[in-house]
Amino acid sequence: MSVLDDLFRRVPALLMARRNLSRNRIRSGLAVLGIIIGVLAIASLGMFGTTLRTGASQQLGDIGNEISVSPNFQEGIEELTERDVDEIRRAVTDGAVVPVRSESKLVSRGDRQTVTTVYGMEDPGALYEAEEGRIPDRLRQGALVGSGTAGLLDIEPGNTISVDGRTYRVSAVLAEQGGISLVSPNNAVIVPVEDVNGTGYSQVVVSADSGQAANESAVAIREALNEREERVSVFELQSITAGINEFFGILNAFLIGIGSISLVVAGVSILNVMLMSTIERRQEIGVLRAVGVQRGDVIRMILAEAGLLGVAGGVIGAILAVGAGVALNAFVLNDPLATFQVANLLYIVLAVGFGVGTSVLSGLYPAWKAANERPVEALRK
């Protein structure tokens, strides 16, 4: 005896349901098709949202991990002092603190020249990565050139450039930074901090290991420096990413809402199919009741039919949705495996659950109607 036969013996409602559905295959097939479309709509729109979100956060990079501390000009503070930097270093437990001075200067190599931002930093390795050459642990001599400036002046590591008349050897060309950055290196030159005029710093960038650590650091810095007066303003990029995440959450809910409408339509078609088939089988159900089948068993049998339609539609819809997700992610993110993540699994489970739920719900009324018909009426020819 096969597993299926065993199941049918244990749950006779399923056997009857399965046989009844095979009676009119086209009708059952169309009802299943409705559920497939609904489940596919919910699951694939949900996954579409996940793909958008993943794509957007790839564009934004890990800016959520950085915070920027700058002097509060409204209070008349124009630069951050060494003491401020020390206090920031004490407040930040987890992450690199990079004080920055900046100025606009004339940069030239050979006969080419351009005016660009020059940052003075002691520890640029905490913020940037090299495309060519290498970034020293402490920048004491030499310069790092952003990819844009390097392209403009045709600079490679080992070249010599002149910044406002002072000569530097280029140790590295920095990798181009996509997305938003607090201190974008792309069109800049980075030199040792002592070489930029001034005693204080125009801003301090803190690069933490995680968004949460960045948030904790921001709180600690505000407490340490702004206790007596508002000396600094702290800018967290995390607030932007949080907003973006919230936006995508709303977008996803909206997309799923649209998908749900198609599932409701599918539910109505199942209601119609089940109602028609129970009316056609009036006499049969009357016979069942006459030979001693209880009302509850009739209800169970018809709900099992509706449930089977839902399960069949849900499973096929889920498989198609995974296929659609793989295609979408391969096209948009160039990474078909991005389909297989927890968020998408949840959407699929949600969609299948909705599909089966809608089907069973649509079976309720026909089941109730069939079970409550008096056998005498049903048997009348």
Next chain:
Amino acid sequence: MNHIIELQRVWKRYDTGGEVVEALRDVDFHADPGEFVAVMGPSGSGKSTMLNVLGLLDTPTEGTVYLDGQDVTDLSDREMTVHRKRFIGFIFQSFHLIPTLSALENVEMPTLFGDDPTARDRATRLLERVGLGERLDHRPDQLSGGQKQRVAIARALINEPRILLADEPTGNLDRKTGRSVLDLFDEIRREDDVAVIAVTHDPQLGDYADRTVELIDGRIQ
């Protein structure tokens, strides 16, 4: 009292849009185990209503129904269903087999919803007994009229009932096939001590019955 089923002073009235139809008028009726009773009468005489009341498919407007000595007039739907399953087998004029189920599954059907491990063996033996041992896996549309009625009889017997209720059992069969079905009824009531109550206007049924009751305009004559 050893009547297996008894109707006492049963009335059945239907309200059909302002006009009250009296389908049964003061009917007293009983059947004993092993007895074959034919209920005859013209159409519209209340035969089917009487059979429905006897089969606990319908409740009388007035009067009392006793099943195996117990008053079953005012049972709930659930209790009536339980009693139908335990005491009564139904045979219909148009057989009413489930077209999607095989002969064997049709016979098993009354036992399907409920834990009954020996049902399949009983169903097989019953089909062998009615001469359909070779047709266990045939669907109803692959069987002749007489074979369908035999499957229906086997289905009626699956729960070892005390009463068989037959509504025009030979109505859709030719004379010869009808006779073989009636022979089967005769055998069942003798061997299994089952009361057979058949509603009919087929006169050949009278040859088989121990007793014939005539019903005209809802009254027993």
